Amino acid sequence: MLQTKKTEIGVGLFLLAALAGLIFLSMQVSGLTSIFQRPGYTITADFDDIGQLKIRGSVKIGGVTIGQVSSIAIDPVTYKAVVTLRIDNNVEDIPDDSSASILTAGLLGDNYVAITPLYSKTFFHNGGHIQDTHSAMILEKLIGQFLFSINHGKTDKGNAK
Amino acid sequence: MEHFVDIQGLSFQRNDRFIFHDINMMIPEGKVTAIMGPSGSGKTTLLRLIGKQLEPSKGSITVAGKPLSTLNHDALYQLRKKMGMLFQTGGLFTHLDVFENVAFPLREHTTLSESMIHTLVLLKLEMVGLRSAGHLMPAELSGGMARRVSLARAIALDPDLILYDEPLTGQDPISMGVLLKLIRTLNDALGLTSIIVSHDVKEVLDIADLVYIIADTRIIAEGTPAILKQNNNPMLRQFMDGLPDGPVPFHYPGCSLMDDLMKEEA
Amino acid sequence: MINQIAALGRFGINIVRHYGRAGMMLFQVIYYRPSFRKGFPLLLQQIYAEGVLSLIIIIVSGAFIGMVVALQGYHTLSKFGASQQLGPLVALSVARELGPVVTALLFAGRAGSALAAEIGLMKATDQLSSMEMMAVDPVRRVIAPRFWAGCISMPILTIIFDTVAIYGAFWLGVHWLGMDSGSFWSNMQSAVDFRLDIVNGIIKSMVFGVAITWIALHQGYDAIPTSAGIANATTRTVVYSSLAVLGLDFILTAMMIGAW
Numbered sequence: 001m002l003q004t005k006k007t008e009i010g011v012g013l014f015l016l017a018a019l020a021g022l023i024f025l026s027m028q029v030s031g032l033t034s035i036f037q038r039p040g041y042t043i044t045a046d047f048d049d050i051g052q053l054k055i056r057g058s059v060k061i062g063g064v065t066i067g068q069v070s071s072i073a074i075d076p077v078t079y080k081a082v083v084t085l086r087i088d089n090n091v092e093d094i095p096d097d098s099s100a101s102i103l104t105a106g107l108l109g110d111n112y113v114a115i116t117p118l119y120s121k122t123f124f125h126n127g128g129h130i131q132d133t134h135s136a137m138i139l140e141k142l143i144g145q146f147l148f149s150i151n152h153g154k155t156d157k158g159n160a161k
Numbered sequence: 162m163e164h165f166v167d168i169q170g171l172s173f174q175r176n177d178r179f180i181f182h183d184i185n186m187m188i189p190e191g192k193v194t195a196i197m198g199p200s201g202s203g204k205t206t207l208l209r210l211i212g213k214q215l216e217p218s219k220g221s222i223t224v225a226g227k228p229l230s231t232l233n234h235d236a237l238y239q240l241r242k243k244m245g246m247l248f249q250t251g252g253l254f255t256h257l258d259v260f261e262n263v264a265f266p267l268r269e270h271t272t273l274s275e276s277m278i279h280t281l282v283l284l285k286l287e288m289v290g291l292r293s294a295g296h297l298m299p300a301e302l303s304g305g306m307a308r309r310v311s312l313a314r315a316i317a318l319d320p321d322l323i324l325y326d327e328p329l330t331g332q333d334p335i336s337m338g339v340l341l342k343l344i345r346t347l348n349d350a351l352g353l354t355s356i357i358v359s360h361d362v363k364e365v366l367d368i369a370d371l372v373y374i375i376a377d378t379r380i381i382a383e384g385t386p387a388i389l390k391q392n393n394n395p396m397l398r399q400f401m402d403g404l405p406d407g408p409v410p411f412h413y414p415g416c417s418l419m420d421d422l423m424k425e426e427a
Numbered sequence: 428m429i430n431q432i433a434a435l436g437r438f439g440i441n442i443v444r445h446y447g448r449a450g451m452m453l454f455q456v457i458y459y460r461p462s463f464r465k466g467f468p469l470l471l472q473q474i475y476a477e478g479v480l481s482l483i484i485i486i487v488s489g490a491f492i493g494m495v496v497a498l499q500g501y502h503t504l505s506k507f508g509a510s511q512q513l514g515p516l517v518a519l520s521v522a523r524e525l526g527p528v529v530t531a532l533l534f535a536g537r538a539g540s541a542l543a544a545e546i547g548l549m550k551a552t553d554q555l556s557s558m559e560m561m562a563v564d565p566v567r568r569v570i571a572p573r574f575w576a577g578c579i580s581m582p583i584l585t586i587i588f589d590t591v592a593i594y595g596a597f598w599l600g601v602h603w604l605g606m607d608s609g610s611f612w613s614n615m616q617s618a619v620d621f622r623l624d625i626v627n628g629i630i631k632s633m634v635f636g637v638a639i640t641w642i643a644l645h646q647g648y649d650a651i652p653t654s655a656g657i658a659n660a661t662t663r664t665v666v667y668s669s670l671a672v673l674g675l676d677f678i679l680t681a682m683m684i685g686a687w
Binding site: 009011015020022025026054057065068076105 | 468471474475476477479482486509511512518522582583586587589590594595609610612613614615616617618620621624625
């Protein structure tokens with residue numbers, strides 16, 4: 001009987017550990033927060049080019065994560081990317097003249113949305129819209145522009161001769 | 162007289178070698194029948210055929226009026242509940258103690274209460290004289306005790322037929338005597354049919370009602386012990402008297418020693 | 428010449444028979460559902476033997492593998508200035524590959540070999556035969572609970588391994604390499620998808636669990652009942668199930684990678 005009890009307790013703890021592990025993996029590791037969404041409010045921003053930004057990419061102010069990208073869509077009229085940002089409730093005082101830019105974490109890291117607050121005394125509320133946006137820097141485009149400008153310079157010189 | 166086990170025209174072969182070739186055997190109900198023969202004559206195989214752990218190549222076996230070949234899985238297991246088998250090694254479950262070993266078939270096949278099982282197990286252990294050894298683990302038992310526990314377990318479900326596979330091998334004279342007495346008294350007290358497979362001729366002849374002698378794939382003699390003692394078949398005499406050489410050869414069959422040696426040189 | 432052809436034929440027949448017996452065993456295990464009253468305590472006991480007793484090796488290996496991956500990953504990532512991607516690196520490699528595969532290999536060595544040896548020894552000491560003669564089907568009584576316990580334990584062990592490994596990497600990254608814990612988790616969360624990465628890893632581990640316990644039980648049940656035969660069965664269990672795990676892993680990854 002004692003043996004049986006020990007077995008049962010052992011298996012019970014085993015299953016509990018599995019459950020705890022599963023919760024850890026779903027919440028902490030994969031950020032499966034769609035079921036239990038943290039309270040927050042959403043604001044939108046239109047970008048010309050979002051680069052590699054993905055849903056659930058982070059939203060930061062001064063490097064601190066304050067929310068995440070909850071959806072990305074295309075505006076059928078302007079052909080701009082409409083990015084919806086979900087901001088945590090505890091960050092409520094973002095000036096409504098702030099600008100949003102898409103930056104890259106490190107040289108090769110993921111894209112994220114950085115919000116640069118300005119000086120307005122009125123703040124964003126749910127459904128707010130960021131006017132001032134800066135598109136992602138696309139490395140290929142930069143290189144392309146760079147090469148173009150070099151070539152252009154050369155041919156100019158050639159013509160002058 | 163009713164025949165509890167009826168074997169007709171049985172042949173069994175392993176790979177290309179015949180173990181049995183066309184044998185007939187009738188085991189009367191309520192008696193102790195001994196099946197004897199030299200080592201390697203397939204006596205254990207015969208018991209496994211009766212328990213349908215092996216299928217015969219040819220012929221039929223009928224146990225308690227049921228032909229084994231017609232039984233499906235469930236019917237076979239129903240029939241096996243009426244059989245007990247004592248294995249050469251005992252076959253006790255090493256992770257259970259003596260008490261639980263004997264209780265095992267009761268727990269599996271009945272829905273008796275715990276106290277009822279307790280009583281039954283103690284009664285069975287009492288029969289084999291090991292009532293006080295219930296707490297021991299199989300590893301702590303001597304060979305003779307292990308066989309007695311195994312016997313208690315085999316009779317736990319009150320079977321109609323018990324198969325003893327070499328119950329006396331490797332036993333000292335005292336435990337041999339104990340086991341022989343048990344086999345006989347259980348048979349008479351519970352009205353069982355017993356089949357003993359053995360090569361301990363003298364001891365088994367004392368308790369058997371009927372004896373079959375198997376050698377060289379067939380039955381070479383059958384009858385009561387008294388009749389067999391009078392039989393003059395040389396093969397039977399060699400076996401019963403324990404002569405080293407005779408019709409059952411000392412050497413494993415093969416080419417002659419001379420040929421073997423020449424082969425080496427060539 | 429004829430003899431050689433016959434030998435080849437015999438070889439072929441033996442192989443087919445072998446797989447036939449293995450298949451029959453699996454079929455019987457799955458077909459005969461045990462009764463809850465008798466089956467449940469047996470299942471519990473086997474989960475204890477196969478799962479709970481494997482926990483220590485799983486936890487220790489998980490912690491060390493997580494920390495080593497973090498250390499190696501950090502070393503390489505920092506060369507590209509991408510060390511904040513350590514979280515995703517560890518989480519993805521553990522959840523997708525290392526968790527299921529390493530757990531399966533450890534499980535094969537710890538529980539699989541024990542199963543094969545136990546069943547083989549039960550067979551060698553006539554315990555299975557005597558069970559049959561007591562009208563108790565050993566496939567139902569002995570094989571089935573061990574099979575289901577293996578199938579249940581493997582994914583659970585994998586989940587625990589994943590958790591411990593990721594936590595180990597987190598501990599090392601934050602307390603030793605001085606990373607920011609917030610960015611460690613948030614980068615991980617934005618890169619790891621629950622269904623595609625974690626659930627797929629658990630699905631893999633379920634497949635491995637079935638394969639390992641099946642191989643182990645069949646090797647034990649089909650073992651030649653001698654000490655050499657059991658030794659062989661144990662060795663084969665570990666070798667075959669490790670190879671099966673690696674092979675299946677490739678197939679499953681190839682099937683799943685389309686979704687990544």
